[in-house]
Amino acid sequence: MSAITPTSTSTGLPARVWNGTGVVRLRREGAIAPIGAFVVFFVVYVIINPELLTRFQLQTAANLVVPLALVALGQLIIVLVGGIDISIGAIMSLCNVVFAVQLETMPVPVAVLLAIGTGLACGLFNGFLVAYGGLPAIAVTLASAFIFGSLAREVLDRPGGGITTEIYLATSGELLPFVPVSLVWLAVVAVLLWLLLQRTALGRHIYGVGSNMESVRAAGLNARLTKLLAFGLAGVITSLGAMMLAASTVTGDPRSGDPYLLSSIAAVALAGAAFTGGRGSIIGTILAACTLGLIGNLLFFAGVNSYWQYVISALIIVAVVGIPVVWRKAAFFAKGARS
Amino acid sequence: MTDPIRPAEPLLVATDLVKSYGPVKAVQGVTFHCNPGEVLALVGENGAGKSTVAKMLAGAVTPTSGSITVAGEPLASGSVKQSRLSGVRCAFQELALVPDWTVAENLSLPDGAPLRGFSQKKSVVKAKALLESFHLPHIDPRAAVGTLSLADRQLVEIARALAGAPTLLILDEASSALTPPGVSWLFDRIRELTAAGGSVIYVSHRLGEIAEIADRGTVLRDGLVAGEFVRGGWTDDELISMMAGREAERFFPSPPPRTTDAVALSVTNLRAEGLAGIDLTLGAGEILGIGGLQGHGQAELLRALFGAAPAVADSWTVGSRRVSRTTPVRSVRNGLGYVPEDRKTEGLALEMSVGENLLAPWYRAYQLGGRPRLSRERGWIDGVLGALSVRTRGPNELAGSLSGGNQQKLVFGRWMNRSRSVILLHDPTRGIDVRAKQELYGAIVDLAKQGVGILWFSTEVEELVHVCHRVVVLYQGQVADELIDHRLTADNIVGAAVGATGSMAAQNAPLKTERAAG
Numbered sequence: 001m002s003a004i005t006p007t008s009t010s011t012g013l014p015a016r017v018w019n020g021t022g023v024v025r026l027r028r029e030g031a032i033a034p035i036g037a038f039v040v041f042f043v044v045y046v047i048i049n050p051e052l053l054t055r056f057q058l059q060t061a062a063n064l065v066v067p068l069a070l071v072a073l074g075q076l077i078i079v080l081v082g083g084i085d086i087s088i089g090a091i092m093s094l095c096n097v098v099f100a101v102q103l104e105t106m107p108v109p110v111a112v113l114l115a116i117g118t119g120l121a122c123g124l125f126n127g128f129l130v131a132y133g134g135l136p137a138i139a140v141t142l143a144s145a146f147i148f149g150s151l152a153r154e155v156l157d158r159p160g161g162g163i164t165t166e167i168y169l170a171t172s173g174e175l176l177p178f179v180p181v182s183l184v185w186l187a188v189v190a191v192l193l194w195l196l197l198q199r200t201a202l203g204r205h206i207y208g209v210g211s212n213m214e215s216v217r218a219a220g221l222n223a224r225l226t227k228l229l230a231f232g233l234a235g236v237i238t239s240l241g242a243m244m245l246a247a248s249t250v251t252g253d254p255r256s257g258d259p260y261l262l263s264s265i266a267a268v269a270l271a272g273a274a275f276t277g278g279r280g281s282i283i284g285t286i287l288a289a290c291t292l293g294l295i296g297n298l299l300f301f302a303g304v305n306s307y308w309q310y311v312i313s314a315l316i317i318v319a320v321v322g323i324p325v326v327w328r329k330a331a332f333f334a335k336g337a338r339s
Numbered sequence: 340m341t342d343p344i345r346p347a348e349p350l351l352v353a354t355d356l357v358k359s360y361g362p363v364k365a366v367q368g369v370t371f372h373c374n375p376g377e378v379l380a381l382v383g384e385n386g387a388g389k390s391t392v393a394k395m396l397a398g399a400v401t402p403t404s405g406s407i408t409v410a411g412e413p414l415a416s417g418s419v420k421q422s423r424l425s426g427v428r429c430a431f432q433e434l435a436l437v438p439d440w441t442v443a444e445n446l447s448l449p450d451g452a453p454l455r456g457f458s459q460k461k462s463v464v465k466a467k468a469l470l471e472s473f474h475l476p477h478i479d480p481r482a483a484v485g486t487l488s489l490a491d492r493q494l495v496e497i498a499r500a501l502a503g504a505p506t507l508l509i510l511d512e513a514s515s516a517l518t519p520p521g522v523s524w525l526f527d528r529i530r531e532l533t534a535a536g537g538s539v540i541y542v543s544h545r546l547g548e549i550a551e552i553a554d555r556g557t558v559l560r561d562g563l564v565a566g567e568f569v570r571g572g573w574t575d576d577e578l579i580s581m582m583a584g585r586e587a588e589r590f591f592p593s594p595p596p597r598t599t600d601a602v603a604l605s606v607t608n609l610r611a612e613g614l615a616g617i618d619l620t621l622g623a624g625e626i627l628g629i630g631g632l633q634g635h636g637q638a639e640l641l642r643a644l645f646g647a648a649p650a651v652a653d654s655w656t657v658g659s660r661r662v663s664r665t666t667p668v669r670s671v672r673n674g675l676g677y678v679p680e681d682r683k684t685e686g687l688a689l690e691m692s693v694g695e696n697l698l699a700p701w702y703r704a705y706q707l708g709g710r711p712r713l714s715r716e717r718g719w720i721d722g723v724l725g726a727l728s729v730r731t732r733g734p735n736e737l738a739g740s741l742s743g744g745n746q747q748k749l750v751f752g753r754w755m756n757r758s759r760s761v762i763l764l765h766d767p768t769r770g771i772d773v774r775a776k777q778e779l780y781g782a783i784v785d786l787a788k789q790g791v792g793i794l795w796f797s798t799e800v801e802e803l804v805h806v807c808h809r810v811v812v813l814y815q816g817q818v819a820d821e822l823i824d825h826r827l828t829a830d831n832i833v834g835a836a837v838g839a840t841g842s843m844a845a846q847n848a849p850l851k852t853e854r855a856a857g
Contacts, residue, residue, distance in 0.1 A: 028439070028483060201457045204440065204448050211439035218399050218435035219449040220419035278439040332612075332649060 100252020123235020
């Protein structure tokens with residue numbers, strides 16, 4: 001029956017073997033480059049500053065990167081359905097202050113649920129306008145960024161709130177020696193999110209909608225609902241990042257989310273995700289966020305002016321995103337010249 | 340009448356279907372029915388409304404008015420899901436598979452609720468069993484669909500439509516990328532389905548396939564039913580004239596006699612994505628046709644020659660100039676012109692005016708633009724608009740408000756009288772009306788008379804036969820055959836396009852070939 005294939009695939013057998021492993025999926029989702037970049041970065045970091053592997057520094061570093069990693073995962077979900085979320089920093093600020101203020105009066109679980117509910121509501125607000133209103137995500141989220149940002153200042157106009165030491169210890173302390181709690185939380189969220197994206201139909205729909213929305217609709221699936229749910233899910237993940245940030249800084253701050261907007265987009269870009277949608281990996285995004293989050297520290301220990309942090313971040317992004325592109329072009333011409 | 344599937348009661352009845360997109364009526368009142376266990380062919384020229392009708396049946400497009408009933412029940416219009424639940428499945432012409440999903444995901448995800456768990460392993464096992472039951476074991480269910488060949492993608496698409504044991508299967512040009520063994524595979528599946536009592540609506544314009552598989556047929560023309568036919572009761576000529584709405588011989592201008600042997604473009608062993616080494620020589624004033632089925636390298640060839648896709652060649656000259664690598668900007672400077680595949684996205688800036696679209700390749704960043712430029716170039720613009728008889732209110736009208744045929748004339752007209760030496764045409768007459776076609780033929784022949792070399796890829800075989808000096812047929816990214824003089828016939832082009840050897844002439848013969856070609 002191989003007669004049906006018009007192209008005789010001499011490379012068919014090895015491809016089949018590879019398809020069985022997760023490596024092909026990681027490569028398709030663009031995760032190989034950020035994983036490699038993180039490994040290189042980590043080795044360089046430990047060489048320059050071996051102190052990282054002490055308990056205190058490990059804990060500090062973890063508390064620094066975990067909120068960014070969570071927000072980047074939120075951004076990743078939006079990017080997977082072919083959108084972009086400009087309001088993610090404002091959602092983070094809003095959840096952050098809601099969490100901090102509610103803790104003054106409410107028991108902890110209620111405050112947590114309210115913060116998550118806030119994130120969900122913000123996400124669904126954006127998602128509804130994008131999926132059912134047919135408006136471009138960048139315009140909707142840009143507008144809602146102002147709304148959410150104002151609401152955050154309305155809830156709490158200066159840093160404060162009722163975050164206690166217990167909460168700090170529960171989110172940003174140490175579970176065991178050398179195991180920061182925040183990394184455990186990040187791992188829990190990442191695994192649950194991975195299960196959702198890779199092992200439920202909804203997760204695969206999210207990838208499909210970004211890959212080719214028309215095809216998904218032609219297959220009889222509800223593409224709009226998928227988009228809406230993706231925005232809601234992103235809001236929830238963002239609220240988790242907001243709470244981690246509030247707890248690790250022991251304060252609620254209506255401006256705390258602002259720097260995370262560009263960092264989250266940068267992390268998703270570094271993770272090799274396609275901004276047209278459909279491609280992007282969780283592990284790549286987390287490691288990209290770790291890389292970007294630690295650059296400032298690294299430069300401090302290397303004795304470089306911290307303003308260079310942004311230049312170095314930019315160079316890393318351009319290099320990691322650019323190398324596969326250059327590689328493909330070079331490979332094409334090398335192949336063309338040989339045959 | 341003890342038969343449980345009473346043939347007296349049709350499975351599908353479509354009554355007075357109308358679909359309009361704004362002022363354009365794609366389908367204007369189509370009525371037909373399909374009996375259980377029957378293969379109904381839906382035929383017509385490009386743009387006759389076949390695909391729109393198929394999409395309405397599948398639920399992908401909501402009809403503006405009219406009704407569809409399946410087994411007596413009205414079909415919920417505009418919902419693919421509802422259509423699927425009523426047993427109507429469709430394999431679309433534009434492939435409806437998600438490129439970043441694996442084959443297994445594409446096969447299994449459309450069924451079931453979104454919040455259900457999804458097991459890669461189980462879906463792969465299921466997909467493997469499904470593909471094997473359809474005799475497609477060579478397709479790896481774990482491969483991402485985007486990495487498969489066009490033909491394999493089409494096979495997966497058909498397999499997905501077949502998987503639900505549909506009562507009504509719609510195949511919308513589903514054989515367009517299949518090889519002859521692939522087509523006979525498809526026919527086997529259709530026969531299995533109809534033997535089990537299912538019906539098939541076979542949308543196509545390949546008469547050979549229709550002769551073999553269709554029990555009855557409905558001919559569409561300009562969004563209306565032009566006629567009907569039953570198995571064995573028709574000839575190719577009758578059907579063609581029914582599709583075209585006039586006698587079978589259509590008017591094609593003859594290519595002008597060649598006055599010079601000068602070479603306008605020559606390339607040896609051109610390699611690019613989808614091209615496996617192509618040798619080509621195009622003379623000045625020559626009209627060289629490119630034939631072949633979709634996806635065998637025609638689009639890639641034109642894009643590579645224009646520099647829109649990376650390509651390398653052993654030797655490559657345009658006029659007397661040697662080319663090693665090219666970009667669109669350099670190509671235009673070298674005297675090339677290109678009419679791309681999709682006029683709406685690649686050819687025109689729809690939000691800009693007619694005049695600006697004509698001038699698009701000739702703007703330099705430092706030159707005047709807007710109205711001052713238009714009035715300076717008024718003479719040339721009016722000349723082009725007049726020569727092609729573009730129906731427009733003037734150069735300031737938005738290009739997007741023109742009809743498809745007139746838009747196509749703009750994409751073509753920007754290269755006229757601009758001292759071009761080679762023009763690359765990607766199926767310029769697709770989906771435009773007969774009159775616009777005639778005007779384009781005339782313009783193409785005029786350009787050839789002026790000594791411009793024309794490289795013309797067309798999906799319409801008749802165009803290639805009548806208007807071209809010479810035709811090169813591509814198959815799997817290579818030149819399968821070169822046809823000239825008495826060998827330049829429709830049968831030879833079709834034969835070479837499906838990978839049969841050059842001399843196989845009879846129209847249906849290639850479809851019955853069991854031998855793997857190429």
